[in-house]
Structure formats: C-alpha cells, structure tokens
Amino acid sequence: MKYDFGTIEKKWQKIWEEKKCYAASNTSEKQKFYALIEFPYPSGEGLHVGHPRPYTAMDIVARKRRMQGFNVLFPIGYDAFGLPTENYAIKHKMHPREVTKRNIARFTSQLKMLGYSFDWDRVIDTTDPDYYKWTQWIFIKLFENGLAYKAKIPVNWCTSCKCVLANEEVVDGVCERCGSEVVRKEKSQWMLKITAYAERLINDLDGLDFIERVKIQQKNWIGRSTGAEVDFATTAGDTLRVFTTRPDTLFGATYMVMSPEHALLEKWFPLFKNKEEISAYQEAAARKSDFERTEMAKDKTGVELKGVRAINPVTGNEIPIFISDYVLATYGTGAIMAVPGHDERDWEFAKKFGLPIIEVVKGGNIEEAAFTDCQTGVMVNSGFLNGLTVEDAKLKITEWLSGKGLGEKKVNYKLRDWVFSRQRYWGEPIPLVFCEKCGWVPIPEKELPLLLPEVESYETTDNGESPLSAMKDWVETSCPSCGAPAKRETDTMPQWAGSSWYFLRYMDPHNSSALVGKEAVDYWNRVDWYNGGMEHTTLHLLYSRFWHKFLYDIGVVPTSEPYSKRTSHGMILGEGGEKMSKSRGNVVNPNDIVDEFGADTLRLYIMFIGDFEKAAPWSSTAVKGCKRFLDRVWNLGERVMDSPDSGYSPENESAINHTIKKVGEDIESMKFNTAIASLMSLVNELSDKGCSKADVKTLVCLLSPFAPHIAEELWEMLGGKGLCCEQPWPSYDESKMVDATKVIAVQINGKLKTTVTAPTDCADAELTALALSDEKVRRATEGMELSKTIIVKNKLINLIIKPQRS
C-alpha cells in the first residue's frame, strides 16, 4: 500500500475532532500546562507559510506534554479588529464584520488542515461583542484607577490610514503598516499611563524565563536612567530645572539649552533682545516632524536667548542659555545643563557656537573630543569634588544639592504613555460619555458591551474624526451620572487592546459574568510557555504585561506577570534569502505544499529547516527530503506489520534509547532540527539492520508530535491500542545505551592520526598499549620518546612525543 497522505490526514483530523482529543479540562487532577502562540490576525491573504513555524513548534511541545501526562491548554483565536480588514471592506463595499467572518473561516480551515492540537471549543475572536465587552470593562477599570486620561498632544498621524499611530507603530518616519508618511498633528487623545508601571516592567523581568534578547530589548525600550534634577537660578527670576545623569560634571556646565517648546519661553519673551530670531527658530522647529528633526541630527542648530542668563549653582558664574531642537521637550524637564567637556552633543554645539569647554574629569583630551568615560576618570577643576572618582562625585554632589534644596536624585524613563485612541470604525468603542457637568463618565457595567453602531460609511471623516462621529443618534446620549444630555466618545481602541489580555479569556472563554472566572484563573494561573515573534517585544508583549499587572493590582488575576517563559522564532524567508512578500512574488502558500506533499511533510520540513530561533530560507527541493523520510517510515511500518509483538530487537536497543533521550531533550530546548535529524538516523539504521514491531512502534510515538497523522495511521496498522497521541511518551534506559566497545581517536602531538576500537571504559594503561601497537602509530613514533599521555575517557588519547635523547 502506498502512503496516501491526503486520505490519512483527513481521516485522523475527523477522529481527533469527534473524540475531542485536545480539549483541556478546567478541573483535571493532572498537572496543568498552558502553551500559547500569538493568535493570528485573519488577513485576506490567508495563512502564510511563516505562520506554521511557531504553531508547529508549540504543537510539538503541547503534544509531547499530553503524552507525558499533563492537562494541556493549547488554544487558538483571532485578533480580528484592525485596519487592513477595514480598508478592504471600504474598497469592496462590504461590512468589516463580513470580511472578518470570511477570513476567519479561511484561517480556521487552513489551521485544521495542518493538524494542530488546538482546543477548538475555546476559540476566541476579539471582535465578538461577548469578548470585547471585557476589553471595554478593563478600559473602564483603567479609567477609574486614573490610568486612562485624555490629553491634547502632538500625535503621529498617518496620512494614508488617516489615523493616529502609537510611537511603536512608526518605523523610520513612516507608518509601520502601510509605509506612508507620518506627520505631527495636535489632537486630543486617550492615553494609558504605562509609565506608571515602568519600574515594575523592568524589575520584574528578572524573575522570568524569557530569552535574554527579549529582556534586553524591553529594558532598552523602557530606557531607565538614573541621575539628578538640578535647579539653576536665572536673571529672569525663575528657576530653570534640568535633568542630568552626570551631576558630577556640574562645575563644567558652561551654558544651558532649552527645547524650543519649553513653557518658560513664553513668560520670558518680553525680556528677549533677539525676539525675532527666537520666534523664527521656534516656528521652524514646530514645522519639522520628529523624523526630520532626527534626520538633521548631525548638524546642531540653536539660538541664544539674549536678555536672560542662568547661574551655575556651584561656580556662581553667569552662563548663557540657548534654545535648540536637540533638546527634547518630552524628556526630563525639557532643558539641560550643557557640559561640553564630557558630552558629545554639547561638545559639538559648543564648538559650533564658540562656547567655553572646561575639563572637570581628567583622562581624555577635551580639545579633540568630549571625554565621556565614567569608569577611569578623576574629578578636577571641581572645587570640593576634586580627586574623587566619577561615581563618588555623583553621590557627593547629589547629597550637597539636596542639602541646599537645589536638586535631588531622579530616575527618568524613555517610555512614553500609550496613545490609545484611533479614529477608525473597526475597533472596540471606548465606553465613555462626555457630560458638560460631570466630565468623562464611564457607561454602567450592565450596559456593556457598547456595540459598534451600523454606519453608512467606514471612512474617517475629512476633519480627521472617527466615522462614529457622524452617527448623531448614537453619539447623542445622556449622562449616566446626572442624566443631562451628553456625547459618546467616538474614537475606538487600537488593535493592541484585544490582544493585551486574550490569554486570560482562553482559560474560561464562555464566562458571561467575568472576563475570567476565579476558579479558572486559579487553576491555569498563567501561561507556562509563550512563543512569539521578536517584532512584538516592545508592543504586544510589553502592553500585555502592563495590563496584566494592572489586573493583578485590582485583584482580577493571581499573578503579577502573565507569562512564565517566552521564546522566539526566526522568520521564514523566500527561496533566495529575501523576505517573503507579494511584490517579490516569492510567497509560498501552505495549501500548495499540503496538496503536493501532505501536512505532515510541511510540519516536518518547517521544523527541520534550521535553527528555530534564526531566520531560514525556504527551499522547495529540501521539502522533498522530508517526504522521502516519511515514505521510509511508512515502509518500515509495512515491513513489521505482520510480525509478532515482542520487545525491541537487541541490535537496535541502544540506538532506540539514545533517540528517545535525544528527541525528548531537543524538543524542550526547541532544537527541533536536530530532533528530526536523530529520528532520520534511527530510521536509516532500522532500515539497514532490520527491526521489530516494538522498534517501529516506539519510533512512531517519537514521531507523532512532529507528524501526527502518519503516526496515528501507522499506530493503527501496527495494532496499537487507542490513539497514538494518547500513548505515554516513551522512556529510555541509560543502562541500555552503553555499547560494548568505543571508537577512540588517537592523536599524536594533538593531531589526529587514526582511531582504535577499545572496550568501553578501557583502563588507561591498556588503551595506551593498544594505541601504541597500532601500525600507523608505530610508524609515527619510531625513534621518538613518549613524554606524556592525555586520555579522555571513551573518546580520545593524545600521545605527546619528542625526539629520543641520544
């Protein structure tokens, strides 16, 4: 019989579904294991060949855990709100809900085609009102706890999407999604105070089993820096406060710089002697986008504020103040003390404007460049700090400043609050009402979900307001608090909202009275293993940690972190090593591969392709190798089908035990490629040497997480009881892995000469004698004296020889 993958795969998918083999229980006595993948955005293009990489990886882990006796939760859902669907709907004059429905149906059939062991009874969809009810509920809780606020801020505005973007969504000055130009625009926006959690988001990383590069990237993104705030008196009478990480260099501060948007500038304006110059600079800066500003980073510009000067608090010297756009309004206090001797930017600016550069840390040559090293330098020209190290000087000056009431220790973060409004239709409506008397008021919980109204047009209005704003009947409402006429918020939430808590809903997806029931969340606790893309490190992963911590603070969840372990996969590239994209025409459709080779071959190949953490190019010829392997496994099955069911054949026992160990360990460390390689080696060996039914049954069990359909079919053919996916994971016996003899490498002076076969655990003297008696060794050592012997047990012997003394 031929290996007919098409029939086999459909057959077992149906049986698994009917028997609900992969349904997780919320009340099991077994130990729980929660495996999570990032749920897909159901795009119109359907499943991409990149999707199966992380899905298959976690499916393998989940399947192995079930065989090891765990109660496994391995869920799937759809993150379905968002722009592409809405844009498609506009273009084709459809309702986004219809587009979403259609796309989800397509994704579902493709995922089922690949034989994943998802619990299909727990599917969630972020656009389902029963789901987004709870997204809205969380928003109201954030609002009630002072973590959601509305602010008029300059926002990133995508000229094509006609929509506000979060800082994280702007890449190289263009929209991450559509690549169009992003401009600055003043708008009133809902903000989430993620900065209130900055400290905890950094500190709590320490206790988590996240791959190191994720931790590092999150830490860099949050960007903690420790320093001090220092007050400078000015001739205008006001105090100018700055933030610095180098308070030790205060004696070297020879001028100051304020951002062009600094609030004091308006107040001081009448005092300026060069009003026109200053205004012109401010206007030019305001016109530039953030991107343009950084583009011009090389060339420093600025204008001196003539008429106002500052006083250095330690030297008492009057120093000039400049405005320059290299100082950001949104970081620290929006003003800096400039220490050109020890800061590269200040040095550049001082050189350009001919300002004095004073050395206060010895160790460099400040004529040539700023000396920024904090490790080696010693303080000079710094009064009472002279002779101290930089570290000691920081402590002493900070103490001195706070003693005098001139400043204090301060920690700053690069992380900004999260811009949470979107002026689009296809998102969760923000469940708040504005009342002239009461301000912003949440709608009562019993009115949730606040449904998306049916609108005529999904397009953003010409004035940049949400399409919902055109729905007069919907917008006009009454204040839940005082009953007066009031207006609904018309912005919707960003796509990141629904994905910030979805893993909790999987624990208890049908609960209508809570986002997750207490028993369910106490049982499942948190995600044990979450695999996802590096591109979500500073977006989804950070956002969901933030929401989870908030839910922990208000007592909804029992853990302060959502995920115990986080791993990451590399991208699947096109055949030539380039990114797969429609425009390059190198996109591989998983359906084509499944039609030609079967789902098991696709699963196997995508795991065999290379190191899971690294990017790997697709190869259409290499897929065939995996199909050949499965054919060979099939042949082995047919060969032993009618044999009696006795134990392992003695000649294969060692190899089988080795493979069990190797495959098990490799799955845990996500080295799927070498796990498959060892299965291939075993198959080669069983084919060559011959094998028993028990040998093949064990092979089939080991293969089943990778290629579950063929495994079930072979298990049945071999007369196995029950389903293969429900068998216990094979165990190995170390004592059976010992071979009688070992091949030992023989080196002479560190160079490989030959190999000898010696009994396992051969005594040193015996091995040395054996090596010396070898013909090649004898020739090489002739006339030489053996001065030293190095032996690595069961591996190698190194004979150190030198010419014989005469």
Add this chain to the structure above:
RNA sequence: GCCGCUGUGGCGGAACUGGCAGACGCCCGGGACUUAAAAUCCCGUGAUGCGUGAGCAUCGUACCGGUUCGAUCCCGGUCAGCGGCACCA
C-alpha cells in the same frame, strides 16, 4: 553612534562542559532496476597535492594574534552581515 546577535562545504545546517569538524537533509556525480523516464535502492561527495591502486600527506570553522597536550568553542584585536534603538541629557 549605542545595545544585541551572527560569520562552519556548492546549499540549509550539526558538533554535549575545550576532545575524531562537516551529523541529518538538499544539490551534484556514478551504478542497479526499467524498452525508456519518474520513483526507489546502492555507492561517492570540504579543498589541494601525491599515488595505477588500497591509500598517503598537507590545509581547512570570516581575518590577525594569545592561552592549552589539544580551540568552531575560552581571551584580545580586526573585518563583514543581520536585528533593535537612535540628539532620551
């Protein structure tokens, strides 16, 4: 510029804690089967040189150096590529 990662055959990639570099697979070459082809099976396959031949020798993990009996692995330096951040004081 800063932070992180990576450099191994024609290709994707292996190599546990410093111990036979190139597992496994692809491609390619030769052979068997076949009227023929596909499929399958068997053999070969890092480079160079020597040898009719079994084989032998030398070189080889981006580059230069160090430590070691022994280095793809550890240390110092250089180069190249990828990813993230980017005037964050």
